[in-house]
Amino acid sequence: MLDPASIQPAVVSIPAAIPSPEFAWAGLILLLPVLAAVLSTICGARGVKGKLPGAITSIALIASFVTTLMLFLRLPDDAPRTVHLFDWVAFAWSGTAPNTSFLAPFALYVDSLTLLWMLFVTGLGSLISIYATEYMEADVGKGYARFFASVAFFLFAMGALVMGGNLIVLYLGWEGVGLASYLLIGYFYTKPSAVAAAKKAFIMNRIGDLGLALGGFLIWTNYGTVEYDALFKAISSGAAPAANASAWGAWAIPYCLMLGAFGKSAQIPLFVWLPDAMEGPTPVSALIHAATMVTAGVYLIARMFPLFSLDPNALLVVACVGCLTAFVAATIGMAQYDIKRVMAYSTVSQLGYMFLGLGVGTTFGAVYHVFTHAFFKALLFLCCGAIMHGMAGQLDLRKLSGVRTVKGFGIISWTFFIGCLCLAGFPFTAGFFSKDTIIAQAFASGNPTFAWLGWVALFTAFLTAYYTFRVWFRVCAGPQKYEAGDEVHSHDDGAHDAHGHDDHGQAHGHAHGHAHGHAHGHAHSHAAAHAHSHDWHPHGPRWAINGVLLVICIGALLAAVPSYNGELQHKPNWVETMVAHSSAASGIPSHEHAAHGHEAGAAAHHALSFTGIEDVHTATSVVASAVGVLGICVALWFHLLNRTAADKLRAALLSNGLTRWLPLLLENKWYVDEIYHAVFRLPSWFLGHVLHFLDKQLIDGLLVNGGARVPVELGRLFQPLYNGALQGYAATMAGGIALIAAWVFWIWMHGG
């Protein structure tokens, strides 16, 4: 049996990076989005009315993806490569070694982990920007350029985060994606809820970023470097941390980094910002808040895995937090009615799985889940977005039904279905393989704690399947019935112009809350409730949205191919190879092999023995499939076959005093926002007012103004000397000289 304590800080030699100036063109991956951002900004400043910013950004991001692909194809995978782009931060001084310099060149660190991440970041980035060219068309000439400038900037920052060769470039990217996220969540800045959500995301992320900053600082004080290559060299050589490092400092490094990762990746306790972040336009939710940015925390831990593998307890914390988050978010997701929110909680939950994977020691599982999740969750969000786009902003699953049969929504519905299958972990889909790798590792590790976490993860898998198909059965299946959302608008291709109908007596003013940013110059005459009454028709998407949905759907399906190769044809899993050749594998390979080696002996004991299957991986697959299918069946019963049963069940639970806490707790998101409000915000608010009072009265009043009066009064005291009379000046000067001369003599006499 392998317990975490016995996972020695395995001296896994990460090959030294090879400086490769010949790959300097890889800098284009970062430069192209920057150019696109600048050009889009110029378009915005010049007031370009057209889709030019969208086109620029899409082309630049596609070019960036192609560059990444070329890098992937040309780069030999023998060792990581560092590409020094230019000197950036360079300080050196004399002091105690090793802290005699602080070097952070703007360099890239390219290994297979970097490439894997950049492939899906730039790939999905390109696809989603194409999707957004159509999705955001109502904002052409207004926020269009701003939107694409922010997206392009995001891609730059994400690239810097992933490709940067040291923690400072990573931090630059980390803050950059945070800024882009803030700008895009608050894209509809006239809408108070969007502004509040943007601020919430920003502040929550600040807390995490503090952890990352401290972690980076502690790494520097302990190892004397923030460059990955030198850091890994120091760790794998087993060198003791620097002489001036403190024990607690070295101990705290993984926990600080963890805080950063939890903030960015929306884990307990910092997860509450992500669901609110859905206030941003849907392509943003898909790209930033599902596929890429939120996985930065996973990337951070995977990249810094050599540090984490030094401390099994840190990994245990990661696993527990991840598992708890997965469970809590899944339970909340069950009880939400807004389909984007369901997807948001599902993202939090799936991110929890990834952290669980990291914690139990399968970086491959975590990274693979990031990879598959990026595709299917982006797909799901884009489907939600397409439905929202076509249904005038309607996101309430109680008000949508049978969308599948509405003209133009076929592709959406079926790609949505495939995305749901992946998320639910339906057998032989991409999500199934990646999730099972994580759960199986929890059981295979042999650690009883991890086994418990495995059980929770399995139960969460059931919940996941249920809430996923709850959405699909409600929205896409069943009898056709829909209500328009609160932002009815026509499109140029729409057969009917719903605007200007002030004559039909339902001129309710403008009830649309710009959830979509459609500040049309037209006179909107529909209020939400009556939107369906007149000329409004849902409109299906055109080629850009449909095409992107299909491509991503194929991507989501193909994401399972590495596993087919791995599991069924006994070829090496492509993703596993990629991860194994990177720093994320440090401390793992021995572990993986050990686990496999143990299987024969441990087979009889593993937690899923009751299935009668010896191999823990196979057993997990079978159990997880069963659980997933069960979840889908429950959803099928409650949300398609017998929809009233769900409401009855809810009413029954609510009416019973003993059980009414359950639906209330779930629907109110475990009251986490309220708890935070009471525990953090109210005391801060109170303290803030007290401090404000003290500041006004004591600091400003007494110290600052009083302190400022001292020099002023002092000046007044001497002002008579400056009366402009020459004799006075001369006498004072001579007096001053005499005084100083006398004083000096006094000093001199006393030998000072």
Add this chain to the structure above:
Amino acid sequence: MTTLALSNSLIAASPTMTNMSSKITLIAPEILLFLGAVLVAVLGLSRNAALRRSVPMVTAIFLAGSIVVTCWVYRTDAVATSGLMLPMLGGYAKTLIAAIGILLVMLAGPSVDRRLEEAFDTGRASFDPIRVMRGEYFSFFLLSIAGTMLLANANDLIWMFLALELASLPTYVMVAVSRGTRRAQEAAVKYFFLGALSAATFLYGFAMLYGATGTLELPVMAERLATQSATTGISALAILGGVLAILGIGFKLAAVPMHFYAADVYEGASSPTTAFLGFVPKIAGVLALMILLSTFGYSGHSTVAGGSHIALPGLPAPLTAVLWMVAVLTMVLGNVAALLQSNVKRMLAYSSIAQSGYLIVGLIAGPQSGYDAVLFYLLGYGVTNTAMFAVLASLERHGEDVETLDDLAGLRTRHPVLAWMLAASAISLIGMPPFIGFFGKLALFSSAIEAGQTTLVIIAAVCSAISAFYYLQLVAVPMFGQPNARTETVQAVPSRWPRFAAVVCGVGVLVLPLGLAKLVAFASSSTEPSAKVAAAPSDTTASDAANLAAR
């Protein structure tokens, strides 16, 4: 002009004839400027308006020429054989003075005699050589700069005294003629009398030094002082001489207690002249103090106390005490008094007093890093000071200088570029990164900390914080102030040169740090022992100045 003749005769009578030729070589830039001064004086009296108008351009050309000559001179081996205390000092200092001088010409060029020339043009007055001042102004301008440059080569007390006077005397005239008002004349008279008092003070000090050491030659004096220090301790006479010399030269820096003239004179003179007064006499004083303090030496002194020798590092303790006291008083008084001013020129006068305090901090820190920092600081200060006064010189109301803060309210709405330049230079003077002022203060304070003057640095930092209060007014009032009826009448002067200088300096405040390493290296070359590391003529400052001159 008797001064000039006297100085020439004394140079010829210098006792050490061996390094005479190298000394002549080293003052080639000054000789060029003397020639320029003569030419400009004649040109300014011409009946031909075009010739008269060419005077500022000719002045600038001679200054540019002196930069070129300086760069050439300090690459020859004349430096090594000159036997100076700080042989390389002139290479950087002369370039800096001439470069800032070119910018100052841009300010002063259009303003001197403007009314008179307009009257000539419109035929309201006929040409009268008695009334035209332009030739004299720029002639004195060049002479004062030449005197300041000569200080860098001072090797004996007579030379130093004459150079100081050559730097100062023309400025009295410049103040008087800068604008034809009684205030300017009153300021000139005050400046002259108080300047005479200060000259008497340091001349008295020089005499005592001569009495205590028996020589006027500074290298010899340095040897004798070292001998005295090692045996009986430096004599009281020498110490007193040093103190009086420091205090007297302090007048050029406007250091306490010799600062009284500053506010009145700055206010009375025209803005371009004030810009000149804020920089040229100051650098003259700094150069003189550097040479004088090097004579006393920072390399360890002993005092006799109770019959035993006590070795002390640095300057002789009484001199350190004086400088310390003067630095603290200057910083505190300058910054505190500046708080009270509503007249921008008075405020800048006190600010310039305060800046002198920071410079003295660097002088206390010592010959290597301290001097380097002081010289580098002077670059940033020179550019920023010129930028501020260039903004003031670019504005007028009914033909009068714009002087009060109220006049600047809401400047941004009408002259956004000037407002931004003023803001940039004010922030630079506070010492905010990434402006040049930050790097200047950083170098200055870190050199003082290295020299163990932590208390002094703390006081200086507190004073810097106080200074933010009034410097930020120069940002806030023009940027965010509400324009009022009074500011409506403020308009730009017709000539674009002051505005051009404001933009060059304002941008320079931000751009110069990009060449930081080179500039610092150039400043540091001043304290190198010999000519080996003369800076390349392609240095930023030099080429900037050359470019400007070319325009």
